[in-house]
Amino acid sequence: MTSKAQQRSNVVQGTLDMLILRTLLYGPAHGHQIGKHIQRTTNDFLQMQHGSLYPALHRLERRGWIVSKWETPPDRNREFKYYRLTDKGRKQLVVEESQWKQMSEAVARVMWPAEEI
């Protein structure tokens, strides 16, 4: 069980942080929303494991890229822990985005060499 979860999370590991940061660009969200958003946007291709999502959230918070606060949404009568992007987080997102772009372009050039250029 454990090993399976770890395997999956390892695959996502590099990009998970970026995905979370990107999701938070729309505005504050709590863990469940973040997970669901990523899952739905990728048409359930990326299954969000809680075992990687929550450690990742706490890791990002420790690095100061996001901050958290317990808040009650207008349509609810209980508090949720909302994560919010910080300035540092925005900058990080730009960095990771460009890295990812370079990476995927590089991979694409190897995989489908004739199509462009």
Add this chain to the structure above:
Amino acid sequence: MRWWQIKRRDQDLELELQSDLELEEEELRERGLSGEEARYAARRALGNTTLIREQTRAVWSGAWIESVMRDLRYGFRGMRRNAGSTVFAILIVGIGIGGASTVFSVVNALLLRPLPFRDPGQLVWISNGENYSTQSEHYVDLRNQNHSFADLAGWSGAYSPGNMELTGTGEPERLTGVPVTENLFAMLGVEPAIGRSFTKEECEGKYDAPLAVVLSNSFWRRRFASEPSVVGRALTLDSRPVTVVGILPASFDFASVFAPGAPIDVFIPWPLADKAKPQGNTMAVVGRLKPGATIAGAQAELAGLAKQLESQHPERNTIKPRLVPLEQHVSGQVRPALMVLMCAVVAVMLIACANLSHLQLARMGARQKEMVMRAALGAGHFRLLRQVFTESLTLSGCGASVGLLFAVLGTRELAHLQAFNLPLLESVRVDGKTLAFTLLATIATGVLFGLAPALQVSAYKLREGLQDASHGSSSNRRHGWFRDGLVISEFALACLLLVGAALLIQSFLRALDVNLGFQPERAAALRIDPSFQISTAKQANAFIDDVLQRVRAVPGITAAGIGDILPLDGDRGWQVGAKGQVYDKSNHPEAFIRVVTDGYFDALRIALKSGREFAQTDRETSEPVVMVNETLARTLWPGQNAVGKMVTQDGGRKVIGVVADVHHGGPERQGGSEMYMPMRQTGDYAAMRLVVRTALPPDSLAAGIRTALQPIDPNLPVTEFQTLQGLVDKVMSPRRFLVMLLSGFAGFALLLASLGIYALISYSVNQRTKEIGIRMAMGASSWLVQRDVLTKTLRLAIAGVLVGTLGSFALSKWIESLLFDTASTDPAVISGVILLLCSVALVAGYVPARRASRIDPMRALRTE
């Protein structure tokens, strides 16, 4: 994050996950699932919350402390559940680590810690030839002419315990005083704690009338109760006033470095220019190398200088400077013994680890179901490993605290053992380095014996474990060879230790058995130097006659005589020769010189071989006579009868008797030549020691002798009787020290090995209860079952002993230097050890074997 914030964080995370779960459940319900189904589906989707929490917590810094605390708590709970075996394990670790730390602190004090001087690496011991003293004239010339040394300094090696007498204030007392050169303390880098060292003027006085004295710290504390105002005060030493000019610091213990076992009370200046100072080779020399100078270079330079000096001064004694680093001179002799002890300690620790490893394996076996369950519930592989190691480290940590207690007590005991003739023993204590060593040993122990159970963690597979956690499972069989290996190595190591200990015990016994040439039992000595001045030979002889007559009248005294030096205690010697014979200068016979009265040989039971002993009638007016030992008789007059021959001493003395050789350097050294001079015919002695042989315990006679001597000398200082046996014990003490510790370790190793094999055999009998039951049901006799178990025990023991014996052969060269009159592969010793180990194994195996033979087949089959 601070660790106390972790709890709050954790609650926070729990709420967060809880809200996630609720939202998921809500969504699922909206999709049309029933309440119950939605809840389960949501839980499934969330997964293992505990694991998520653990993994998230791992992100927080400092969280590991909290989880370690939890492991610790859990470990302690487990230890409490198994209180018996836990106490056993802690004790084993405690004794092991206690012994190791004690030996380490001895090694630390004697070998690792630098000598208590400034820059001790630059200090060099300069002996003359093998290990003789240097003539002070040579010292002065060497000091002035050499270019390798920043300075040379020295002290008189000719002092003897109790060579000075303190009178005037308080009880009269005999003190031990060392004449030192002016610069000794400065050269060593020792500053007096109070006051100052000697001045130039104080070092230019008369040898037997010192102007100033420096007190050792221990004497100052004992006699003057650490009173600082004693500096500047005048004391009466040997009936002459001297001024106390300084007190040495407590860190400088001259005796413990240079003369272990014989405390020094005072230091007096040594006026090198005074013609009345002791002649001959009397000076111990130490030098401090100039920065950049090497020992080899200095050796070459001094050798060259010595050659020059010998040709310039043919009247002086020969000189052959031999340089060794001071550290090597001080502790070099004990190094091999300490290395052996250190290795013994490591072997004991390894045996203890093997034992505990086995214990932990058995415990893990019992907890297999628990571990498998935890693995099934999602505990990570690493998590379980950490649990195992936390437990073994907790155990070794508890053991180490017990061990540290042992070490503190042990070192304190050792440091106060004046009886041991070992350098620097007083400075043995548990210091930072020892604590670091203990910590290291603790961790190594914990990891080592946690290793086997940890390896087993990988074997925890869910299905296999739950189905098969009972006896006789495959994992147990897999680990069977490992357990056997543990016991075999325990026996091999124990065998090594026992062989080493037995060889040393044999050496010790052989050394005890040596005929010393005198009989120390029931012989005792007491200093009786008169407190008044004696100026003529007649006066001295009257005193001697009076003392001997009165002492011999004391009931219980069977023989009494007076001598200047006791056997094993002091080595005064010079060149001797037969009259009319010419000797090569470099090869001149030398002899130890003893000045004695009649009765001395009787009191010590030194056998007369031919001729006669000194008599009361050999006095200042009669013919000059002398006695020699057999070696000297053989050296001077080979193949002839020495009695009646003349020696050159004092212009010619006639040999009247030959006595047996005395081992003056201890039982392990040959005695060498000795010449005895009658005390009534010479004034050339530094001490008067009454030697008596008693029919009663010597202690009970001291008072009687003092009363008997009261009329002759009312101021006779109160000193204790010194038994000759005590002197012998002191010479034997380094060997006894080694034998004691090593036998202790070997005994402990034997105990551990026997417990180990007992535990293994018991375990295997328990595992095979069913099989044995079946065999007995099929008709195997109880004797057959017993024989089976015993055979297995013996097979393991013999395998171990075989490895150990081979090992002891391989290491035999190594211990050879420590043995006396014993071969390192002594067949009797080795076969004795083999026999001992096998019989111990049989006894240890007999208990479980008996249990096996009593197994009730019906019950055994039903238990499964």
